[in-house]
Amino acid sequence: MHRLLTDRPGSQMLMLGNEAIVRGALEAGVAVATTYPGTPSSEVSLNCFQIARETDLYFQYSTNEKVAMEVAAAAANAGLRSLCVMKHVGLNVAADALMTLAYVGVSGAMVILTADDPAMFSSQNEQDNRYYAKLSGLPMLEPSSVAEARTMMVEAFALSERLGEPVLFRTTTRINHSTAPVPLGELPERRTRGDFQRDPFRYVTVPAVSRRLHVRLLENIARAAELSEASSLNSVTGNGAWGVICNGVSFGYVQDAVADLGLAHRVRILRIGFSHPLPEGRIVDFVAGCEKVLVVEEGEPYLEEGARAAAQAAGLTVAIRGKGPDLFSRLYELDPALVRRRLATYFGVPVPASTTVDTSDLPELPQRPPNLCAGCSHRATFYAVKKAVEGMETIFPTDIGCYTLGFLPPLSMGDFLICMGSSIGTACGFSKSTDKKVVAFIGDSTFFHSGIAGLVNAVFNNHDITVVILDNGTTAMTGHQPNPGVDMTALNLDGYGRVSIEAVVRALGVGHVSVIRPFKVQKSIEAIREAVAYKGVSVVISQELCALYAKSLKRKRGKPFQVSERCRNHRDCINQLGCPAFYLDGERVRIDADMCVGCAVCAQICPEHAIVPVREG
Amino acid sequence: METKRLIIVAVGGQGNLLASKVLGEAALAAGIPVRMSEIHGMAQRGGVVESSLVFGEAQSPIISDGEADAVVGFEPLETLRALTKCNRDTAVITNLAPLPPFTVAIGRGTYPDIGLIQEKIRSRVGRLISLDAVTLARSAGSVLAVNIVLLGALIRAEILPLTAEGVRDTIRHRTKAAFVEANLKAFDLGFAQAA
Ligand code: SF4
Ligand code: SF4
Numbered sequence: 001m002h003r004l005l006t007d008r009p010g011s012q013m014l015m016l017g018n019e020a021i022v023r024g025a026l027e028a029g030v031a032v033a034t035t036y037p038g039t040p041s042s043e044v045s046l047n048c049f050q051i052a053r054e055t056d057l058y059f060q061y062s063t064n065e066k067v068a069m070e071v072a073a074a075a076a077n078a079g080l081r082s083l084c085v086m087k088h089v090g091l092n093v094a095a096d097a098l099m100t101l102a103y104v105g106v107s108g109a110m111v112i113l114t115a116d117d118p119a120m121f122s123s124q125n126e127q128d129n130r131y132y133a134k135l136s137g138l139p140m141l142e143p144s145s146v147a148e149a150r151t152m153m154v155e156a157f158a159l160s161e162r163l164g165e166p167v168l169f170r171t172t173t174r175i176n177h178s179t180a181p182v183p184l185g186e187l188p189e190r191r192t193r194g195d196f197q198r199d200p201f202r203y204v205t206v207p208a209v210s211r212r213l214h215v216r217l218l219e220n221i222a223r224a225a226e227l228s229e230a231s232s233l234n235s236v237t238g239n240g241a242w243g244v245i246c247n248g249v250s251f252g253y254v255q256d257a258v259a260d261l262g263l264a265h266r267v268r269i270l271r272i273g274f275s276h277p278l279p280e281g282r283i284v285d286f287v288a289g290c291e292k293v294l295v296v297e298e299g300e301p302y303l304e305e306g307a308r309a310a311a312q313a314a315g316l317t318v319a320i321r322g323k324g325p326d327l328f329s330r331l332y333e334l335d336p337a338l339v340r341r342r343l344a345t346y347f348g349v350p351v352p353a354s355t356t357v358d359t360s361d362l363p364e365l366p367q368r369p370p371n372l373c374a375g376c377s378h379r380a381t382f383y384a385v386k387k388a389v390e391g392m393e394t395i396f397p398t399d400i401g402c403y404t405l406g407f408l409p410p411l412s413m414g415d416f417l418i419c420m421g422s423s424i425g426t427a428c429g430f431s432k433s434t435d436k437k438v439v440a441f442i443g444d445s446t447f448f449h450s451g452i453a454g455l456v457n458a459v460f461n462n463h464d465i466t467v468v469i470l471d472n473g474t475t476a477m478t479g480h481q482p483n484p485g486v487d488m489t490a491l492n493l494d495g496y497g498r499v500s501i502e503a504v505v506r507a508l509g510v511g512h513v514s515v516i517r518p519f520k521v522q523k524s525i526e527a528i529r530e531a532v533a534y535k536g537v538s539v540v541i542s543q544e545l546c547a548l549y550a551k552s553l554k555r556k557r558g559k560p561f562q563v564s565e566r567c568r569n570h571r572d573c574i575n576q577l578g579c580p581a582f583y584l585d586g587e588r589v590r591i592d593a594d595m596c597v598g599c600a601v602c603a604q605i606c607p608e609h610a611i612v613p614v615r616e617g
Numbered sequence: 618m619e620t621k622r623l624i625i626v627a628v629g630g631q632g633n634l635l636a637s638k639v640l641g642e643a644a645l646a647a648g649i650p651v652r653m654s655e656i657h658g659m660a661q662r663g664g665v666v667e668s669s670l671v672f673g674e675a676q677s678p679i680i681s682d683g684e685a686d687a688v689v690g691f692e693p694l695e696t697l698r699a700l701t702k703c704n705r706d707t708a709v710i711t712n713l714a715p716l717p718p719f720t721v722a723i724g725r726g727t728y729p730d731i732g733l734i735q736e737k738i739r740s741r742v743g744r745l746i747s748l749d750a751v752t753l754a755r756s757a758g759s760v761l762a763v764n765i766v767l768l769g770a771l772i773r774a775e776i777l778p779l780t781a782e783g784v785r786d787t788i789r790h791r792t793k794a795a796f797v798e799a800n801l802k803a804f805d806l807g808f809a810q811a812a
Contacts (some may be wrong), residue, residue, distance in 0.1 A: 014638070014645050014651075016643055121656055145676070173627055173656075177654060177655050178639075178653060178654040178655075178678040179637070179655065180651065180678070181645050181650075221769050249707035251676070252677045255675050256675050259675075290627075335677075335681045335682075336681050337679075337682065338681065354682030354683055355683035355684060355705070356701065356703075356704065357700060357741040359700050362697065362737060363733075364731055365726070365729065366717075366718055366725065367718065367720050367726065368628065368665050368695070368718035369720070370629075370663055370664035371662055371663045373662060373663075405662065407725070409725070410723055451681055566683070574723055578719065578721045578723060581661055583795060586723050
């Protein structure tokens with residue numbers, strides 16, 4: 001049985017924040033969960049996927065976040081409880097659905113998890129999705145700890161049902177990827193069959209209907225504001241004349257800072273857990289009782305602006321500060337020592353000395369960036385493309401996945417990236433505005449997520465681009481989730497369809513389509529040469545299973561290779577391919593037989609044919 | 618209870634997530650408040666994995682620079698890099714077996730001398746315990762037990778409010794049955810080495 005199904009109310013279990021979120025949703029009776037995987041939310045989806053195999057929870061990996069939200073929205077309008085999971089930038093993709101879903105609302109309950117990533121541990125930006133709550137008018141809840149993620153999830157579903165609106169549940173990486181003991185609650189039965197009653201003048205958002213629905217939304221925002229005023233999720237602790245307003249993980253940092261500085265009797269803290277609509281009355285009361293107020297929040301000055309606006313409307317002149325050169329930055333994340341220092345500075349108490357040791361005399365340490373795995377098919381494809389376009393002036397728009405790492409030396413393949421699916425759209429633009437050959441890279445999952453529309457555009461507008469689709473049979477980077485092109489029977493899962501990338505590409509009318517096996521180096525180079533010579537849209541589909549995924553499926557790996565005495569130390573293998581199985585033993589190049597998966601790519605590019613399989617015996 | 622802060626740094630695939638899990642479970646079983654945080658974005662692709670574990674009443678799950686009571690490094694270069702987390706009293710426990718990053722193989726940087734690494738750390742922190750955890754793990758019967766060897770050394774250093782018996786118990790109940798014996802042996806070897 002899945003551990004999150006443990007039916008022992010009252011006992012404690014060590015959980016990752018993402019597990020606590022799932023447990024909370026289960027305790028709230030969630031019936032439908034949808035997602036497009038994205039760090040730091042991925043474990044939420046993985047656990048739901050596993051639990052759905054053991055229970056009547058319905059879960060799906062959707063094609064992208066917008067589709068995930070539409071599926072969950074329909075379930076919630078059939079009266080069920082649905083959960084929709086994504087990372088912060090995923091909400092941009094789903095924003096079109098979100099904004100009008102707010103008008104329509106839900107008849108059951110729906111919670112949308114947005115997992116923000118301050119400091120960008122694994123994201124392309126650190127946007128602050130609290131503004132989506134403001135933009136859409138939807139209520140937002142933000143937990144401050146792993147344990148609270150569970151209880152707040154239960155409250156989020158109750159709030160959604162009460163208001164008839166989806167609720168945004170915002171976490172940050174430090175909640176999703178933290179672990180702590182979590183008390184277990186009761187697991188109720190879930191209702192898995194709902195019904196939808198036709199009512200087009202309520203659900204079909206033509207202008208005449210939406211005009212009324214917008215009125216409804218504003219009324220709901222007003223009701224939500226009343227609930228926020230009364231909510232125990234917004235709470236004051238301590239009492240003193242110095243005020244701190246905070247949210248999310250900052251609450252913990254503030255509590256620790258107040259304790260460390262010995263200011264318990266001087267500081268009162270307003271923790272905002274129900275952050276949209278803000279409890280303006282509570283904020284005004286709080287500020288009115290303080291000499292000065294510091295707002296501690298990661299990202300944008302959302303609380304700060306809200307608190308200042310509320311105080312101004314109430315005619316208060318108490319200083320409220322947060323972001324600023326001498327205080328907090330909008331950049332990256334906060335940490336306990338930083339909060340302690342800023343708190344001390346702002347309230348004028350002695351600032352504790354830093355305890356760090358001097359590291360200025362350390363030699364420059366070699367970096368350890370992540371690298372494509374040994375035997376990763378992307379490396380082979382990048383190499384082949386590089387050889388095929390030798391001598392040409394090129395631009396390589398790339399996309400989001402493990403293959404993004406190809407931009408690092410020695411491959412250095414990847415010139416432009418803004419978002420999921422952008423490789424193809426930006427390739428169209430570069431091809432029209434430069435004289436260089438444009439070759440775009442996109443993975444299989446990303447192609448389904450948002451690459452297809454770009455390719456349709458390229459065919460329709462007749463752009464001169466080559467698109468290389470890196471089809472490794474899985475969504476590798478976020479932990480090997482399936483995508484519509486994946487053979488689900490390999491995972492012993494039936495009841496799934498399968499979409500052929502090649503059939504899609506051909507059906508779109510792409511003028512030149514080829515399929516390569518990237519471990520056949522020479523053949524691949526030739527096929528790519530032909531593709532880039534083609535005037536118009538050409539697509540190369542590079543098919544080879546992700547090496548790490550193959551390992552997890554226990555596929556037989558090839559015999560490892562070794563560098564024989566024939567090696568004359570050109571080091572093409574290291575300087576052009578850079579498989580991490582290579583290492584230097586003094587001046588000699590060697591292959592770590594435990595890492596090598598026997599893809600044989602290095603053996604094919606060695607000018608001395610010095611790389612040979614390890615002989616048995 | 619006094620708050621104790623531990624940083625574990627490792628290279629993806631070295632099993633530091635299991636190490637944190639064992640410590641977390643041991644704390645839970647002993648009724649000691651614990652909060653942990655992990656950054657493991659691209660761990661499987663050979664990047665650095667950093668875990669922080671905070672035992673006691675503090676609310677923050679992360680540890681600021683200069684504020685670790687103990688640092689356990691699974692790889693000497695990464696231990697040295699984690700010096701930013703240390704203060705003059707920090708206890709540092711490091712594996713001595715290097716895993717040179719790929720940047721070294723392609724000539725972008727040189728791997729510092731192991732003696733120099735130890736010297737730089739020792740001269741700045743409270744104490745340094747170094748051991749060849751790979752050799753010890755091998756003699757315990759599993760090279761995969763590097764993480765548990767280092768746990769043994771960590772517990773011996775008596776910084777965390779955890780007992781050796783408590784951690785052994787957790788190893789018995791929370792690590793894969795097939796590895797329990799090797800893991801217990803690895804723990805004891807690490808424990809003995811740190812004396
Ligand atoms: S996980 Fe798969 S796709 Fe990602 S780097 Fe490793 S082999 Fe390549
Ligand atoms: S055969 Fe060569 S390129 Fe392939 S995994 Fe082994 S060392 Fe790396």
